[in-house]
Amino acid sequence: SYDLTQPPSVSVSPGQTASITCSGDKLGDKYACWYQQKSGQSPVLLIYQDTKRPSGIPERFSGSNSGNTATLTISGTQAMDEADYYCQAWDSRSAFFGGGTKLTVL
Amino acid sequence: QVTLRESGPALVKPTQTLTLTCTFSGFSLSASGMCVSWIRQPPGKALEWLARIDWDDDKLYSTSLRTRLTISKDTSKNQVVLTMTNMGPVDAAKYYCARILKNDSGSYIFDYWGQGTLVTVSS
Numbered sequence: 311s312y313d314l315t316q317p318p319s320v321s322v323s324p325g326q327t328a329s330i331t332c333s334g335d336k337l338g339d340k341y342a343c344w345y346q347q348k349s350g351q352s353p354v355l356l357i358y359q360d361t362k363r364p365s366g367i368p369e370r371f372s373g374s375n376s377g378n379t380a381t382l383t384i385s386g387t388q389a390m391d392e393a394d395y396y397c398q399a400w401d402s403r404s405a406f407f408g409g410g411t412k413l414t415v416l
Numbered sequence: 417q418v419t420l421r422e423s424g425p426a427l428v429k430p431t432q433t434l435t436l437t438c439t440f441s442g443f444s445l446s447a448s449g450m451c452v453s454w455i456r457q458p459p460g461k462a463l464e465w466l467a468r469i470d471w472d473d474d475k476l477y478s479t480s481l482r483t484r485l486t487i488s489k490d491t492s493k494n495q496v497v498l499t500m501t502n503m504g505p506v507d508a509a510k511y512y513c514a515r516i517l518k519n520d521s522g523s524y525i526f527d528y529w530g531q532g533t534l535v536t537v538s539s
Contacts, residue, residue: 311479341523345463352512352529353463359523396463400524403476405453405465 312401314408321414328384330411332397335378340399342380344373347410348393356395357382389415418442420452420513420530427536428503434535438496438513445471445491451516452496453526454487456509464509468516468524469496508537 315333322328332342342360345353355364357373360380370385380399384391392415397408424436436454443450454466467487468476477485486499496513510532517525 341521343525345526352531353514353526354529355525355527358525358527359519359521364527398463398526404479405455405468405524405526407455407463407465410462 312399312404312406314397314399314406316395316397316408316411318409319412319414321416322384322387323416324389325386328387328391328413330382330384330395330397330413332380332382332408333378334380334399334406337378337380337399338376340375340401342373342375343398344371344380344382345396345398346391346393347396353396384413387413387415391415418515418528420515420528422511422513422530422533424511424533424535426534427538429539430504430537432503434498434500434503434507436498436500436511436513436533436535438498438530440494440496440513440515443515445469445489445494445496447471449518451518451524452489453514453516454496454498455512455514455526456507457512457532458506458509461509463512466500466511467498470518503537505537508535510534 344357347353360375420440451470453468469487484501512532514526515528
């Protein structure tokens with residue numbers, strides 16, 4: 311098993327920058343992905359291969375991954391960004407998700 | 417346009433076998449680099465990966481659930497089927513199927529998700 315640890319919750323004011331971390335053993339040696347899940351909806355791919363954004367994902371979403379920690383950064387956070395965020399990585403031919411972080415935009 | 421849709425029983429009894437079908441369109445599971453995975457999410461809890469089947473019929477399973485899961489594909493019907501034996505109350509969840517794309521960098525990416533199907537386990 312491979313554990314990915316996220317903070318349960320993060321709060322941010324509108325227009326500010328939110329950072330959500332994901333920690334795992336030597337996570338920087340793997341590719342990290344991030345998914346956004348709004349209430350009652352399916353997850354949506356936000357970031358893949360540590361830093362890449364799929365088409366249609368706003369530029370305010372960015373990612374990094376080094377050492378044991380991957381980070382999702384949301385610049386100029388908007389009310390519509392309030393959601394659960396999950397990191398994900400592959401290890402030994404299995405996929406693992408973090409426990410999720412609830413982002414509250416106050 | 418890639419779409420995936422999960423189908424199956426909304427209610428199963430304890431000890432029964434759950435069979436879920438993922439019907440997809442917009443891609444072919446026989447194309448190199450294409451995969452389909454199942455993921456579940458108990459109400460109010462995190463995502464949990466279950467299984468993956470690849471274009472070349474390689475099959476991967478969650479280590480903790482390996483003995484209870486079987487994944488298969490019918491390329492001609494654009495369907496992937498997951499069976500889970502010996503269902504119990506802890507298996508109640510929304511079950512999602514998702515397309516996985518293996519890109520040129522060797523990264524496997526869950527790029528499209530279905531709407532999910534809610535499964536309750538009760539006698």
